[in-house]
Amino acid sequence: MDSEALEPDHEALVRDHTIYSCVMGSRAFGLATDTSDTDRRGVFLAPTPLFWRFDKPPTHVEGPAEEQFSWELERFCALALRANPNILECLHSPLVEYADDTGRELLALREAFLSRRAHDTFARYALGQRKKLEADVRRHGAPRWKHAMHLLRLLMSSRDLLRTGALTIDVGEQRAPLLAVKRGEVSWPEVETWMSRLATEADEAASRSPLPPEPDHARVEDYLIRVRRASALQAAPQALQTDPYDERVQGVVHGRGVGQR
Known part of the structure; x- marks a missing residue:
């Protein structure tokens, strides 16, 4: 074939x-x-x-x-x-x-999926993006304002997640000030100060966050196993019709090893 x-x-x-x-x-x-x-x-x-x-x-x-x-x-x-x-x-x-x-x-x-791990991952991602913006300022005298806007949004989202335990990505009332950043109407020093304040607020929120220390790995894995099993069972009749003598298919679908009954 x-x-x-x-x-x-x-x-x-x-x-x-x-x-x-x-x-x-x-x-x-x-x-x-x-x-x-x-x-x-x-x-x-x-x-x-x-x-x-x-x-x-x-x-x-x-x-x-x-x-x-x-x-x-x-x-x-x-x-x-x-x-x-x-x-x-x-x-x-x-x-x-x-x-x-x-x-x-x-x-x-x-x-x-939500846990206090978000503090490290969001902060690490934000730091990487901020370094890129600072490099733009050194080379060109100004950052990419759209990227600055989205970094501020991410920092707000991270802080609020750690404070409340809920992730909300719509910026709501912050739309106007964020779009002003995108248009370059806010100076870079002001944006830097805003970013630093949000990062500090996220750090403070992390220590008393209602989020659990770790995600519920077992619950997610149970879900994944169930949907994989359902997919295998759905495919089983067609597989057996194609090769009705192949017990390997039945063994995998029903959880038996080759040669087991």
């Missing part, structure tokens, strides 16, 4: 197996203007039989639409458990475009 025919169609994974999709970026943050792009993010569930091959399904897929990016469920969950800012915010987008039963169960797990 042609080896290329065995390669999974990555776009088909997004098209046919997406369990959750949402809009992110400025539109989700409440910072959109007439020229803003529509950034779409999603999660797909690769059918379990694809993992039985040497060539595993992709951990993420870019496209097929412009400004679209999707993660395979296991990769998405792993990043969320590490408190990756982009992933956690994806789970809390106010602009959900699609969610099937598995996707709705993922959304119901949002709190299981």
Whole structure:
């Protein structure tokens, strides 16, 4: 058989197996203007039989639409458990475009991913972005104001998460002052002071945060195992029809090793 025919169609994974999709970026943050792009993010569930091959399904897929990016469920969950800012915010987008039963169960797990780990990951990400802005100022005399705006937004989100235990990504009443930063109407020293104050407030909130020290790893893993098992069972009749004498398929689907009964 042609080896290329065995390669999974990555776009088909997004098209046919997406369990959750949402809009992110400025539109989700409440910072959109007439020229803003529509950034779409999603999660797909690769059918379990694809993992039985040497060539595993992709951990993420870019496209097929412009400004679209999707993660395979296991990769998405792993990043969320590490408190990756982009992933956690994806789970809390106010602009959900699609969610099937598995996707709705993922959304119901949002709190299981939240922990005080967010303090370190958000702060580390923010520090990296701030260094890039400072480099722009040294080279060009001014930062990329759009990036400065989004960094301020992230710092606000991090502080409020640590204070309340809830992640809210829409900026609400902060829209006007943040857009003023984007337009370059706020001086860089003022922006630096604002960033430093937000970072300090996040540090102070971390010590008394209502968030648990660690995410609920067991609850998330139980969810992942259940959806992988359901996918395997759904694929079992077709697999057995293709090769009715192959007990290996039955053994994997029903949890038996090869040669076990």
